[in-house]
Amino acid sequence: MDSKNPHTANKLVDHLFRAESGKMTAILTRIFGFQHSKLVEDIVQDTFLSALKTWPLKGQPDNPSAWLMQVAKNKAINTIKKNNRLGSLDVDSISQVDQIARLFLDHEIKDSQLRMLFACCYPDLSQKNQIILMLKTLCGFSNAEISSALLMTPEAVKKALYRSKSEIHSKYNDITVPAIDIAKERLDTIYTVIYLMFSEGYKRSYDDHLISEDLSLEAVRLGTLLLDIPNVNHGKTHALLSLIYFNIARFPARIGKNGEIIDLKVQDRRLWDKNCLNAGFHHLIQSRQSDSLSKFHLESFIASLHCSVDSYEKTDWGSILSTYQKLMKIDDSELIRLNAAIALGKVEGPKAGLAALDKIDFQSAKDKQYLLYAAKAELYMHMNLFDKAKSYYQVAADLAGSNADKKYLKSKIEECNRNNISLN
Amino acid sequence: MKRYMLILFDNENAFTDYSAEDMQKEFDLHMKWIEELGEHYDSGEPLEFQAKSIKGKDKVVTDGPYIESKELVGGFYLIKANSLEEATELAKGCPVLHHGGGLEVREIMDMNM
Numbered sequence: 001m002d003s004k005n006p007h008t009a010n011k012l013v014d015h016l017f018r019a020e021s022g023k024m025t026a027i028l029t030r031i032f033g034f035q036h037s038k039l040v041e042d043i044v045q046d047t048f049l050s051a052l053k054t055w056p057l058k059g060q061p062d063n064p065s066a067w068l069m070q071v072a073k074n075k076a077i078n079t080i081k082k083n084n085r086l087g088s089l090d091v092d093s094i095s096q097v098d099q100i101a102r103l104f105l106d107h108e109i110k111d112s113q114l115r116m117l118f119a120c121c122y123p124d125l126s127q128k129n130q131i132i133l134m135l136k137t138l139c140g141f142s143n144a145e146i147s148s149a150l151l152m153t154p155e156a157v158k159k160a161l162y163r164s165k166s167e168i169h170s171k172y173n174d175i176t177v178p179a180i181d182i183a184k185e186r187l188d189t190i191y192t193v194i195y196l197m198f199s200e201g202y203k204r205s206y207d208d209h210l211i212s213e214d215l216s217l218e219a220v221r222l223g224t225l226l227l228d229i230p231n232v233n234h235g236k237t238h239a240l241l242s243l244i245y246f247n248i249a250r251f252p253a254r255i256g257k258n259g260e261i262i263d264l265k266v267q268d269r270r271l272w273d274k275n276c277l278n279a280g281f282h283h284l285i286q287s288r289q290s291d292s293l294s295k296f297h298l299e300s301f302i303a304s305l306h307c308s309v310d311s312y313e314k315t316d317w318g319s320i321l322s323t324y325q326k327l328m329k330i331d332d333s334e335l336i337r338l339n340a341a342i343a344l345g346k347v348e349g350p351k352a353g354l355a356a357l358d359k360i361d362f363q364s365a366k367d368k369q370y371l372l373y374a375a376k377a378e379l380y381m382h383m384n385l386f387d388k389a390k391s392y393y394q395v396a397a398d399l400a401g402s403n404a405d406k407k408y409l410k411s412k413i414e415e416c417n418r419n420n421i422s423l424n
Numbered sequence: 425m426k427r428y429m430l431i432l433f434d435n436e437n438a439f440t441d442y443s444a445e446d447m448q449k450e451f452d453l454h455m456k457w458i459e460e461l462g463e464h465y466d467s468g469e470p471l472e473f474q475a476k477s478i479k480g481k482d483k484v485v486t487d488g489p490y491i492e493s494k495e496l497v498g499g500f501y502l503i504k505a506n507s508l509e510e511a512t513e514l515a516k517g518c519p520v521l522h523h524g525g526g527l528e529v530r531e532i533m534d535m536n537m
Contacts, residue, residue, distance in 0.1 A: 044444075052450060056454035058470065140445070141443065
């Protein structure tokens with residue numbers, strides 16, 4: 001029997017459409033400008049519809065990405081030709097067909113994406129709005145997907161996007177303006193936004209680990225894109241990528257079968273994703289080309305210390321502590337001091353840890369206050385003071401925001417109860 | 425095995441709100457179905473929406489698809505099966521049905537009787 005089924009084993013790379021959507025949006029926005037974002041969205045949508053209509057019937061093309069770009073290019077050119085007849089769009093400067101065709105070449109695609117990335121980070125936009133705009137334009141997220149990823153109402157997402165786009169349009173005209181050279185100054189903002197995108201994902205890892213992975217992967221993709229900027233010391237970019245990869249690597253072990261939190265202490269380290277670990281170490285080494293240490297360097301180094309041992313007992317707390325102490329000089333946030341105190345507790349004993357914890361209060365970050373109580377409880381457990389540990393866990397559980405955290409802390413209370421019984 | 429044509433009636437509005445990710449998932453569903461068809465799969469052709477219809481001795485040409493068919497034919501698959509019943513069962517897995525679309529299953533006449 002002749003089996004010429006062209007579809008066999010032809011599954012698309014994960015999230016290919018999202019990545020392609022980001023590319024197309026970047027190029028098309030460069031052509032049409034932010035003021036025509038609806039038109040841009042329509043062309044992208046039409047392109048995917050063409051794929052959805054033809055690929056199942058004819059088989060997936062050898063190079064899906066090139067196919068999509070070709071279709072989008074033709075649609076853009078047709079739109080411009082129609083415009084030249086009707087004069088309905090205000091995009092005369094770039095109306096030459098060959099100029100448009102050039103923008104769909106590989107190196108220009110990357111250039112457009114970078115321009116878009118920098119445009120999303122215009123300083124007048126809030127960090128939240130920068131993330132929203134990036135997810136929409138570069139990561140191919142729909143409004144609904146953004147709203148569920150960032151826990152906002154779809155209406156709020158729509159408003160934020162509208163405001164950001166009109167702000168960019170009125171103040172900066174279009175994304176052809178910030179040449180890559182000028183945009184280098186904005187690199188630090190971009191690092192911060194990518195880092196935030198990743199931590200938004202991290203926060204969501206227990207209530208929705210798919211969203212969490214999506215956001216982290218997009219952060220990696222955008223970070224990797226930055227590496228294409230020429231003549232820049234990419235040490236910090238590598239440090240950021242390393243940090244994100246180390247965290248993604250641990251995802252498979254962090255969540256139990258019933259969605260419960262699994263403590264680093266008892267995680268099955270064999271479940272850590274080897275490829276992501278390797279990528280983490282690769283970027284860690286590359287990050288050494290920096291001439292100074294950033295927050296990302298230190299955080300990725302700490303992550304690497306956790307990731308390079310095969311059991312919790314082998315953790316090098318001494319190095320972790322000294323790295324946190326360096327980190328505190330750059331970022332004196334409560335969270336960093338909390339982690340330093342926990343490391344101190346490991347190195348010098350629970351009493352020293354408790355003394356350090358006593359100096360921290362979470363006045364400026366009340367939603368994280370439960371972490372302080374949980375850390376104290378943990379140290380009391382080490383001292384076999386289970387009643388005390390239990391009451392601190394109880395306070396932590398009451399203050400914790402997410403159900404997964406509450407559940408985890410309650411399981412710790414039960415652990416205290418069990419230990420109390422066996423002690424008596 | 426005999427050959428059957430599955431004529432696809434698209435629901436044009438099904439995907440207007442779809443995100444890139446939704447589209448990709450939809451595509452993966454199609455591919456999964458076709459993969460499951462295995463040796464039953466023969467070929468397929470998508471059809472452009474632009475159409476002219478010609479009717480009668482006077483050859484009256486109108487724009488758009490043939491007026492009498494209420495739904496738009498979006499394309500067709502050719503599959504192989506032993507009977508109309510089997511072809512119909514196979515066709516039930518086609519993802520166009522998930523979104524208010526439809527399918528018509530027709531046996532292709534065999535000339536080598």
